[in-house]
Amino acid sequence: MNRGSFIGAVLALGVLPGATCAQPTHAERYAAVCAACHGAEGASAMAMTPSLGGQPSFYAITQLFLFRDGRRDSAAMTAVAKGMSDEDLRGFSDFIATLPPPAAAPAADPARAARGAALAARLHCNACHGAGLEGGKQVPRLAGQREDYLLHALRGFRAGTRVGYSQAMTEALAGVKPEEIEDLAHHLATFGPQVFK
């Protein structure tokens, strides 16, 4: 092998010193691309945009897959996900799982939050989402999620506009009234450890 073809082969394999170091990690790419909308630490300050902190890796990867496929409808996320490789889906999801869970919002309407909690108990939301609504595996964390986003998500499942990884949510919300959806969202957003400043 002459020198030229040796360098060509090494470049193709990406094993030259420096060639791999130049690749940004998924943590760095999160900071550069995702943080603007989802928050640097995964706590979103943007309307209708979910916090990602504390989401299980498997839940995040199922959703990135649905966005990439165009099956979960979001112009912003489809644009972000459409160029991702399978390795990217895994890398971003594993990084998301390391971000701290968001603090719950203070309950602006404690009576509504209590009605939502009673409803969640009656509808067995905890059976899948966990006793602390912390999620696990393919099931998302709900505790402390943004209320506007939760409302949007719940209405989407009910209307059939949000396609899930499974039918679980369509079935869970069958027969739930619109005003009950609002109580549920208020409960979920205000449930969990709060941060008092």
Ligand code: HEC
């Ligand atoms: C321009 C703003 C924007 C950017 C940039 C962005 N996202 Fe999103 N993301 C959204 C919105 C809005 C949603 C909610 C979509 C919906 O309503 O269904 C979302 C949803 C998600 C979800 C699903 C969360 C859930 O609870 O279901 C994941 C996972 C996610 N984004 C990961 C990422 C990653 C990883 C990046 C960076 C590579 C990123 N996002 C960049 C706006 C953004």
Ligand code: HEC
């Ligand atoms: C049988 C299991 C199951 C039950 C019961 C259940 N869920 Fe879910 N839930 C899921 C799964 C799985 C997902 C992920 C969506 C998907 O399939 O892609 C989800 C997603 C959600 C989301 C979207 C979160 C996000 O970040 O986008 C909300 C909100 C939610 N559930 C609320 C509830 C509420 C409120 C109840 C009770 C009325 C409930 N769930 C009952 C399994 C369940």
